[in-house]
Amino acid sequence: MKDPLLDLPGYSLRRAAAAVMGEFVARLEPLGLRLSDVSALLLVGANPGVTASQLGRMLDIQRANMVPMIARMEAARLLLRQPIDGKSHGLRLTEIGQARLAEAQRVIHGFEAELMERVPQAHREHFKPALDALWRD
């Protein structure tokens, strides 16, 4: 069976991302966390007081889509919202959130290490710089 898709770098990018993210989501499942939860935990942990709108801009998630995400994490007692002024709220991790973040960080770092091991050594140092050029420039 011919597969012309296998010659396309863009297709490789799509399939690799799908495969890797699928595995990562599976590792997060025992922690009861979604992919977006982990991003939020890391960012709020590193930037206490950040607002949902700022978070959305960093993650490229629409403001409107941050609402249910923050609500879910607040309901899970992972973070809390403190009024900054009449319209903004600063986000902070609860103690539960900090503990969950620590667990997530162990999963993340283990996973990232394994990920890089799966990239053949000859290509390894080129992996992240090549990808970053495609979305950070």
Next chain:
Amino acid sequence: MKDPLLDLPGYSLRRAAAAVMGEFVARLEPLGLRLSDVSALLLVGANPGVTASQLGRMLDIQRANMVPMIARMEAARLLLRQPIDGKSHGLRLTEIGQARLAEAQRVIHGFEAELMERVPQAHREHFKPALDALWRD
């Protein structure tokens, strides 16, 4: 604002794929094609008579999710289904489908060329091999 996500290769992979696929989808929009339509056009074009199930296995799409996709493309007169035996159907491109595939191929090859140009030259030859190691092994 600190962003610990920027140190994670897996995050770079996810964001790069999202950015690139978003741009590609925008280029396909004038053709009235979705991402999955293009994969199907390419594969059916290269393998006339292939079944929906075979296609699903190549694309890693569940059998059940192939149904509305094939139905939509059949309704758009891009492909047709011919009975192979009592339970299987072979897929073939119509003339419209072949013409649309040719248009799509021009978009694809232009896009892929631009994509590779955006990868810094020093990393370029490592890009696809590194990605392929993550999902084809």
Next chain:
DNA sequence: TATTGTTATACTCTATAACTATA
């Protein structure tokens, strides 16, 4: 005027379970 938070809505993609009919 611009921004924050919010509600409502819709679409795409994906996953699962179950069923029928055929190989």
Next chain:
DNA sequence: TATAGTTATAGAGTATAACAATA
């Protein structure tokens, strides 16, 4: 028994439009 096609359904992610309140 295994496979092909199908239906129905649910979850997740994402996009847009609109609104109130505040900066």
